[in-house]
Amino acid sequence: MTKNLLLSFILIAMLGFAARAQEALFGAQQIVSPEVNADGTVTFRLMAPHAQTVQITGDFLPTEKMDTPMGQMDGPGKAALTKDDKGLWTYQSAALKPELYNYSFIVDGFTTTDPNNPFLIRDVASATNIFLIGGGHADLFKVNDVPHGSVTRRWYDSPGLGMDRRVTIYTPPGYESSKDSYPVLYLLHGAGGDEEAWINLGRTSQILDNLIAEGKAKPMIVVMPNGNVIQDGAPGEGSKGFYKPQFMVAKTMDGTYEANFQDIIRFVESNYRVKADKAHRAIAGLSMGGFHSLHISNNYPNTFDYVGLFSAAIMPREDASGKMYSDFDAKLKAEMDNGYQLYWIAIGKTDFLYDANKEFRAKLDAMKMPYDYVESEGGHTWRNWRVYLTEFAPKLFNQ
Structure with missing residues (x-):
């Protein structure tokens, strides 16, 4: 193999790798979620065109009774997202007080994390997304x-x-x-x-x-x-x-x-x-x-x-x-x-x-x-x- 042919082969391989990397990058959802608004409300978004129902569950919602290993306790409530004609589901919360909050999505009965929010915490075996509303005592939770x-x-x-x-x-x-x-x-x-x-x-x-x-x-x-x-x-x-x-x-x-x-x-x-x-x-x-x-x-x-x-x-x-x-x-x-x-x-x-x-x-x-x-x-x-x-x-x- 000549030197020029070898260089051409390496260049083609590198271009192919870059294309695959860009495909992975641009194949991801280009959506902001959660979006903390100036009035203290928070907008959540999920692109799921084939889903029949999408809910959000989190500790910023009114509590519901749930069964746990420690007996019946208050747990995070649920709210429904609405779907537009492109398959984008949206929910906007009420104005929230300063706090560190956690949440998950429930898609057709399956609980999952928000693919647009990389910030998660693990509590026992459950992973949930987090977001922070600053101000007051919540400023102590910030870097x-x-x-x-x-x-x-x-x-x-x-x-x-x-x-x-x-x-x-x-x-x-x-x-x-x-x-x-x-x-x-x-x-x-x-x-x-x-x-x-x-x-x-x-x-x-x-x-x-x-x-x-x-x-x-x-x-x-x-x-x-x-x-x-x-x-x-x-x-x-x-x-x-x-x-x-x-x-x-x-x-x-x-x-x-x-x-x-x-x-x-x-x-x-x-x-x-x-x-x-x-x-x-x-x-x-x-x-x-x-x-x-x-x-x-x-x-x-x-x-x-x-x-x-x-x-x-x-x-x-x-x-x-x-x-x-x-x-x-x-x-x-x-x-x-x-x-x-x-x-x-x-x-x-x-x-x-x-x-x-x-x-x-x-x-x-x-x-x-x-x-x-x-x-x-x-x-x-x-x-x-x-x-x-x-x-x-x-x-x-x-x-």
């Missing part, structure tokens, strides 16, 4: 032009669990260039979550960056572990490879996690510049993570000066046993007598755990155990938990 911290995924040795495990760690702006030591917040996820939950669904790094920049929160390290003791890492990120995440896996609330939590603290305090004392440690979590925070803090009463229970499960299941859950009232009294700076409880008025939290507060009242209480609208949702973090973090390490 703003402020100094930024770092987010790393580290592996720590857990002798008690017999494996190396993955943990997500946020370090505040300036950590790498300074010699300062920092306080630590251990932030725990709920059932079905993992070490990715708070950083992705909870917007932890954005919230902390913004609060610190505004002078509303102390610079702190935030440690977000995996609370599922049979996993070394999140599905797709650990040694078990790719598999469908489950809402509740084995051994999540049987005391094993609480009994081995000190492995995480030892790793952090051996590998990061931290103030390794009770006054500079906080622990908080949502739902199952609130349950873990409650029982870790009362089993190790000289470890944390700040405790946050976000929509927390309170009492162990009937089949759970062991020393982590024994002598519950006595441990609470020991924690109270030992002293702490803040015991913070928050829950939504329609949360399915509301009554359990009400009973728990009655127990604390009878003991005269001090706590702060926040009651919000809504239920067992990330919309509440993100806000709880924005309210809890500024209260930490101010003594």
Whole structure:
């Protein structure tokens, strides 16, 4: 093959590749969805000329009752899109308040994501699109032009669990260039979550960056572990490879996690510049993570000066046993007598755990155990938990 013939062959191959790439590019839907309008309404669009029905479901719509593994709960509502003569389906929302929202399309009964919106989050095994209406507290969820911290995924040795495990760690702006030591917040996820939950669904790094920049929160390290003791890492990120995440896996609330939590603290305090004392440690979590925070803090009463229970499960299941859950009232009294700076409880008025939290507060009242209480609208949702973090973090390490 001559040199000129070889060059011609290469040129033809490159042109063919470029044509295929352009075909993939221009074959995609050239549609804006969602489009946030100046009046706060949002327009959603989907090109589906052969579809018979298209609906949208999302947390910006009125709630509907739905069956879940935790029983009947409020879930996102649905609304119908309208179709034009070209097969373009459209829905325009009412004016929305500042918030981070999620949504999906339902096409002829099949739930799917919006092909024109590449921004998604995974909650347990469900992926949904997101969009943000700025303003108010929602500005804390945005990436703003402020100094930024770092987010790393580290592996720590857990002798008690017999494996190396993955943990997500946020370090505040300036950590790498300074010699300062920092306080630590251990932030725990709920059932079905993992070490990715708070950083992705909870917007932890954005919230902390913004609060610190505004002078509303102390610079702190935030440690977000995996609370599922049979996993070394999140599905797709650990040694078990790719598999469908489950809402509740084995051994999540049987005391094993609480009994081995000190492995995480030892790793952090051996590998990061931290103030390794009770006054500079906080622990908080949502739902199952609130349950873990409650029982870790009362089993190790000289470890944390700040405790946050976000929509927390309170009492162990009937089949759970062991020393982590024994002598519950006595441990609470020991924690109270030992002293702490803040015991913070928050829950939504329609949360399915509301009554359990009400009973728990009655127990604390009878003991005269001090706590702060926040009651919000809504239920067992990330919309509440993100806000709880924005309210809890500024209260930490101010003594």
